[in-house]
Amino acid sequence: MKQLIDFIPLLLFVIVYKLAPRTFDVAGHAVTLGGIFSATAVLIASSLLVYGVLWAHQRRLEKGQWVTLLACLLFGGLTLAFHSETFLKWKAPAVNAVFALAFFGSHFIGDTVLVKRIMGHALTLPDAIWARLNAAWIVFFIVCGAANLFVAFTFERFWVDFKVFGSLGITLLFLLGQGIYLSRHLHDGQPKQEK
Structure with missing residues (x-):
């Protein structure tokens, strides 16, 4: 919500x-x-x-x-x-860059990667899986920022539509892929059941 x-x-x-x-x-x-x-x-x-x-x-x-x-x-x-839409075109790439840097920095600052800090209360996974998931988020933010930048300055007529619907589509595809990836590893961090 x-x-x-x-x-x-x-x-x-x-x-x-x-x-x-x-x-x-x-x-x-x-x-x-x-x-x-x-x-x-x-x-x-x-x-x-x-x-x-x-x-x-x-x-x-x-x-x-x-x-x-x-x-x-x-x-x-x-x-x-400044009555120039150029500044607004840089908003999405800048925000995505900040998020990518935050996720990247969490590999070196603190003892837990950022995605684990966000989702760790809901999932139990091995640290290697958390690290891969965190890296996937870094790539996601870089791709989103680059795509927004490319469309904003190359296909200006479609920039606003892409900003909303294209970015939303990329996000939904990424989340679907993340869900599929996580479904394969959810049992990895759980204690094994005795038979």
Whole structure:
């Protein structure tokens, strides 16, 4: 459920982006709705609202949510300040790079890889499997970041669609592959049953 909540700002961004630009009068100010810049403003506002509600309800945000929110504020703010969508195009690659570095760094910092810290409460696996799984997440984040970067600057017309639907598809395929991989190894960390 938490992952779906994280998609609300992105879905609102896509909806507003796809609208034909229209100008409305709001309290004596002309407000344009539709296109990249109003979609970016909606992304920032909805991210603040969603994560603000989560903060008020849980009194905390996960580290990944902080990274996403700060990247949204930074790259979205720069997009609006300089009226250039180039900054927003760098958001997904930058966030993916931060996650890849965090997973990579966990091989050298601390005694447990990051994926085990995240999922270890639910699964018991040998350390070698955790290390492979962590490496798979590193590759996943690198591929996602590179794919977003490539599409954003090569196929600009399809960038927003790819950002939402392409990235979601890549994520679902990765999670399916991870599930298949884990299903083969779930018994590896369990104590053997006596017959």
